Amino acid sequence: MSDIYDVLIIGAGPGGYVTAIRAAQLGFKTAVVDREHLGGICLNWGCIPTKALLRSAEIYHYMQHASDYGLSAKEISFDTSAIVKRSRGVSGRLNGGVGMLLKKNKVDVIWGEAAVDSVAKGNQPGQVTVTESKRAEAPKGAKGAGTYQAKHIIVATGARPRAIPGIEPDKKQIWTYYEAMVPEAMPKSLLVMGSGAIGIEFASFYRTMGAEVTVVELLPQILPVEDAEIAGLARKRFEKQGIKILTGAKVTKVEKGANSVTATIEGGDGKTQQITAEKLISAVGVVGNIENLGLETLGVKIDRGTIVTDGLGRTNVPGLYAIGDVAGPPMLAHKAEHEGVICIETIKGLHTHPMDKAKIPGCTYCQPQIASVGLTEAKAKEQGFAVKVGRFPFAGNGKAIALGEPDGLIKTVFDAKTGQLLGAHMIGAEVTELIQGYVVAMNLESTEEELMHTVFPHPTLSEMMHESVLDAYGKVIHT
Amino acid sequence: MPINVLMPALSPTMEKGNLAKWLKKEGDAVKSGDVLAEIETDKATMEVEAIDEGVLAKIVVPEGTADVPVNDLIAVIAAEGEDPSSVQAAGGANGKASPEPKPAAAPSPADQNTTPGGGHMSYERVNAAPEGAQPGGTPQGGAGGRVFASPLARRIAKQDGVDLAAVEGTGPHGRIIARDVQAAKASGTTKAPAAQAAAEVSKAAAPAPKAAPAGAAPAGLTVDQVKGFYAKGSYEEVPLDGMRKTIAKRLTEAMQVAPHFYLTVDCELDALMKLRETLNASAGKDKDGKPAFKLSVNDFVIKAMGLALTRVPAANAVWAEDRVLRFKQAEVGVAVAIDGGLFTPVIRRADEKTLSTISKEMKDFAARARAKKLKPEEYQGGVTSVSNLGMFGIKHFTAVINPPQSSILAVGAGEKRVVVKDGAPAVVQVMTCTLSCDHRVLDGALGAELVSAFKGLIENPMGMLV
Numbered sequence: 001m002s003d004i005y006d007v008l009i010i011g012a013g014p015g016g017y018v019t020a021i022r023a024a025q026l027g028f029k030t031a032v033v034d035r036e037h038l039g040g041i042c043l044n045w046g047c048i049p050t051k052a053l054l055r056s057a058e059i060y061h062y063m064q065h066a067s068d069y070g071l072s073a074k075e076i077s078f079d080t081s082a083i084v085k086r087s088r089g090v091s092g093r094l095n096g097g098v099g100m101l102l103k104k105n106k107v108d109v110i111w112g113e114a115a116v117d118s119v120a121k122g123n124q125p126g127q128v129t130v131t132e133s134k135r136a137e138a139p140k141g142a143k144g145a146g147t148y149q150a151k152h153i154i155v156a157t158g159a160r161p162r163a164i165p166g167i168e169p170d171k172k173q174i175w176t177y178y179e180a181m182v183p184e185a186m187p188k189s190l191l192v193m194g195s196g197a198i199g200i201e202f203a204s205f206y207r208t209m210g211a212e213v214t215v216v217e218l219l220p221q222i223l224p225v226e227d228a229e230i231a232g233l234a235r236k237r238f239e240k241q242g243i244k245i246l247t248g249a250k251v252t253k254v255e256k257g258a259n260s261v262t263a264t265i266e267g268g269d270g271k272t273q274q275i276t277a278e279k280l281i282s283a284v285g286v287v288g289n290i291e292n293l294g295l296e297t298l299g300v301k302i303d304r305g306t307i308v309t310d311g312l313g314r315t316n317v318p319g320l321y322a323i324g325d326v327a328g329p330p331m332l333a334h335k336a337e338h339e340g341v342i343c344i345e346t347i348k349g350l351h352t353h354p355m356d357k358a359k360i361p362g363c364t365y366c367q368p369q370i371a372s373v374g375l376t377e378a379k380a381k382e383q384g385f386a387v388k389v390g391r392f393p394f395a396g397n398g399k400a401i402a403l404g405e406p407d408g409l410i411k412t413v414f415d416a417k418t419g420q421l422l423g424a425h426m427i428g429a430e431v432t433e434l435i436q437g438y439v440v441a442m443n444l445e446s447t448e449e450e451l452m453h454t455v456f457p458h459p460t461l462s463e464m465m466h467e468s469v470l471d472a473y474g475k476v477i478h479t
Numbered sequence: 480m481p482i483n484v485l486m487p488a489l490s491p492t493m494e495k496g497n498l499a500k501w502l503k504k505e506g507d508a509v510k511s512g513d514v515l516a517e518i519e520t521d522k523a524t525m526e527v528e529a530i531d532e533g534v535l536a537k538i539v540v541p542e543g544t545a546d547v548p549v550n551d552l553i554a555v556i557a558a559e560g561e562d563p564s565s566v567q568a569a570g571g572a573n574g575k576a577s578p579e580p581k582p583a584a585a586p587s588p589a590d591q592n593t594t595p596g597g598g599h600m601s602y603e604r605v606n607a608a609p610e611g612a613q614p615g616g617t618p619q620g621g622a623g624g625r626v627f628a629s630p631l632a633r634r635i636a637k638q639d640g641v642d643l644a645a646v647e648g649t650g651p652h653g654r655i656i657a658r659d660v661q662a663a664k665a666s667g668t669t670k671a672p673a674a675q676a677a678a679e680v681s682k683a684a685a686p687a688p689k690a691a692p693a694g695a696a697p698a699g700l701t702v703d704q705v706k707g708f709y710a711k712g713s714y715e716e717v718p719l720d721g722m723r724k725t726i727a728k729r730l731t732e733a734m735q736v737a738p739h740f741y742l743t744v745d746c747e748l749d750a751l752m753k754l755r756e757t758l759n760a761s762a763g764k765d766k767d768g769k770p771a772f773k774l775s776v777n778d779f780v781i782k783a784m785g786l787a788l789t790r791v792p793a794a795n796a797v798w799a800e801d802r803v804l805r806f807k808q809a810e811v812g813v814a815v816a817i818d819g820g821l822f823t824p825v826i827r828r829a830d831e832k833t834l835s836t837i838s839k840e841m842k843d844f845a846a847r848a849r850a851k852k853l854k855p856e857e858y859q860g861g862v863t864s865v866s867n868l869g870m871f872g873i874k875h876f877t878a879v880i881n882p883p884q885s886s887i888l889a890v891g892a893g894e895k896r897v898v899v900k901d902g903a904p905a906v907v908q909v910m911t912c913t914l915s916c917d918h919r920v921l922d923g924a925l926g927a928e929l930v931s932a933f934k935g936l937i938e939n940p941m942g943m944l945v
Contacts, residue, residue: 353649418634420657445629445657 004125005031007344008150010114010293013040015324015336016156017098017107022341024105026348031108031148035133038098038109040158042333044091049181050201052087054365057208061367068404078209084182099139111138112145116153116294119319125149126319152319152347155293155307156340159286159325167193167254167282173261174254175281177202187211187278191263193251195222197364199283200234204366207243214244214275216251216265223364227376227425233409234427237368254280288326303328311354313343321347335360361439363432368408371435374423374442377413386416388448390472392464394428396479399459405429410468412438419447424468430461437465448473481561482531484554486540486547489520490855495546496520497721498553503535509556516542516553520721523853533558546721628655635660666703722820730879737798737885738918741877742930746937748893748908751779754940758834772835776910777813777867780890781837782943784865785809785829787932794929795862797885798919812864812881813841815848822848823881825861834943863887875911885920886929889913910937 012034066073112130119126161176195217248268288306307322324336361373394400394408408428424438497519536557648655788795788809796805809830812823824844869892878889916926
């Protein structure tokens with residue numbers, strides 16, 4: 001019989017490992033269980049390695065346009081395996097970093113598939129059985145299969161790609177992000193099903209690397225969660241780059257050939273067409289990993305494939321908690337991390353508040369980048385706000401021109417009555433690094449006044465945030 | 480340089496007061512010594528005197544404003560040669576507001592003998608703009624300094640007339656955030672018409688008056704919780720005045736902080752009643768032909784408590800955090816019921832004073848208490864108090880100690896009772912008294928000693944004459 005843990009976390013993704021470190025900081029004896037990789041999808045098969053791929057694509061793109069900057073570059077080419085190798089190296093390095101952080105904080109790593117046998121009752125701790133993982137070798141120093149006891153058990157098992165019946169990924173012609181991240185060769189043509197962040201990032205990457213790309217989106221707008229104006233600008237840019245976009249369209253049938261797939265696509269107008277491509281990427285969302293954890297036996301409440309919590313990570317079963325993707329949308333690493341910290345601090349008895357999901361930013365690292373926080377203009381109006389909207393184009397910003405990035409827009413949505421910052425939406429170079437200014441302002445409950453009074457450094461792209469705010473109140477300078 | 484008139488601290492414990500009345504108007508010339516305004520504190524009404532000459536340029540806090548924090552800007556005086564119409568406050572007072580009232584502004588009980596009496600307090604001069612002051616910027620001042628609120632919370636509060644000072648913050652470090660203001664607005668308890676009025680009076684540096692949180696008393700059930708128990712319309716809502724808040728706060732604190740125990744004793748009154756009759760009959764007439772004094776039983780009780788304290792010196796003491804303060808002379812507070820509350824003016828040197836002096840002082844105290852004209856130093860201090868409900872026919876009760884005192888004597892009605900005397904029933908007049916003791920200072924035996932000294936004096940009242 002092993003020691004009793006104060007906290008045992010199932011899943012070492014960004015939610016799980018951050019929660020584990022915070023738990024250790026709070027003085028809890030903590031363990032984290034994983035079956036495949038420290039750092040989860042984010043670090044190994046998601047956020048981070050895709051950024052590495054996109055960086056290669058970005059530099060490739062710059063090299064192709066070297067003459068725009070007075071430079072010359074000849075015989076520009078790429079080595080797919082080297083690009084992939086770099087991407088894997090980035091993941092590997094960070095994966096090792098997570099291991100070190102856990103070790104430094106004296107968090108035990110347990111390797112295997114976990115299932116919850118029981119939760120704590122009275123003085124009796126809960127129990128988790130860990131069986132051997134067939135997915136990956138245990139990292140050095142990890143504990144193995146066995147039964148473990150813990151007073152608090154946190155489920156942070158994340159999510160996996162959703163599969164549409166009849167279009168199940170086969171790892172050959174039909175890819176998910178796993179395969180799309182480690183191509184053996186660049187496909188000549190690609191069909192991307194779904195235009196959320198994952199679909200669009202791969203479409204952007206492969207298009208830059210030279211593939212013929214078609215994006216099929218069921219809804220009338222690509223990047224459906226983004227502001228319609230921004231999504232419209234994005235579509236124009238993508239189409240200019242040569243990406244073919246079909247919205248309001250549905251893939252009804254997929255036939256696999258020897259080295260291709262042929263998809264039957266039904267348009268919004270009822271007409272069907274067939275598109276043949278070398279590969280198809282299924283990026284139609286993700287579903288929570290709720291299976292084989294013993295949740296049914298414990299009577300844990302599930303809604304639409306994710307675990308129901310009270311906003312502080314508590315499930316309906318005392319002693320059992322859930323955070324991150326498995327606890328519901330938005331399924332983002334930064335949401336999982338924050339949710340985990342709230343959960344563990346709640347367990348500690350600290351004063352916590354549920355996270356305000358309206359203030360979680362989202363970033364898409366396509367070319368051009370897209371970032372947003374809060375309500376879109378349409379959503380704000382739908383919720384009954386009289387809005388004041390400010391816009392500022394990249395073309396009016398000195399730094400953007402100097403960078404050779406004159407395309408883009410920063411849009412700010414205020415409540416006309418109170419000056420509350422309702423939302424911000426951006427498209428253009430480096431906007432994923434600009435959005436946090438709005439996120440901070442929103443969390444501090446700034447009104448337009450504080451933002452107007454803030455001095456932004458010159459020359460920076462961040463000045464566009466200032467100008468966009470000024471524009472909402474008719475005080476913009478550079479347009 | 481314009482002179483800022485700040486809300487004075489009328490007593491060392493004063494945190495806020497009500498601006499009852501302005502006696503000068505904007506534009507009036509002001510001389511040193513002129514009474515500018517009347518301030519209503521916890522228990523008394525005081526006058527604020529000018530100590531500068533000039534013209535009252537701006538009244539920042541309008542009269543009738545409740546709960547103005549000490550050191551908040553209340554008016555601006557234009558000095559000689561300055562144009563009153565162009566005078567601006569030399570800076571919001573809030574930047575300087577400290578949680579502790581300025582001790583210099585109020586006589587402490589210790590030096591009350593050397594402080595000239597009279598209910599006049601002077602404000603403190605602040606001529607230079609205090610560091611960090613934001614005239615017209617963030618107007619909220621609080622008893623504890625700034626009210627921390629997000630910009631959005633401030634904006635919504637201003638638009639909807641919600642008084643931020645009455646809103647509980649749930650943001651980081653208790654900061655008030657938008658949802659707190661929205662919740663306060665939804666509960667509908669925090670309208671601040673006074674704040675809006677103030678803003679209209681002075682658009683410049685007008686610190687909005689701070690209303691006390693609805694329950695100044697230590698937390699119990701919330702307003703909404705309490706209301707939830709009763710049918711709507713079955714009650715009338717009575718706002719708390721300063722006295723009610725103080726009583727609620729101090730006495731709740733007393734019961735929580737001071738471990739009370741109670742000693743009850745029956746005192747025979749026959750000898751005292753006989754002596755009282757004799758003394759009252761012997762009183763000379765004053766120039767109006769009225770008796771020079773008319774001693775009450777309570778006067779004897781006060782005197783007896785005073786003497787008893789000096790006879791049991793260990794009991795003539797109060798608790799002071801990490802020590803006990805022991806006194807040489809006896810200070811006895813006397814509870815005086817008035818409309819809407821009570822005062823406990825303190826008879827100083829009750830051990831030394833004659834019964835007729837005590838009697839006269841009490842009459843004066845009682846009259847001024849009813850007019851709410853007692854000075855703070857007259858009801859501060861004291862080692863014990865006497866609370867007499869005999870006139871209501873109450874036979875026996877226990878009283879709550881009035882901090883920082885260490886005991887209180889609850890006096891019941893004097894009534895004829897049959898008692899056993901020398902093995903036979905006898906009819907005597909008896910008064911039941913119960914001493915509430917603070918166990919931190921008084922142990923059972925010590926309290927009993929005090930009570931029996933008191934009983935001895937009441938039953939052998941001649942001892943009080945010498």
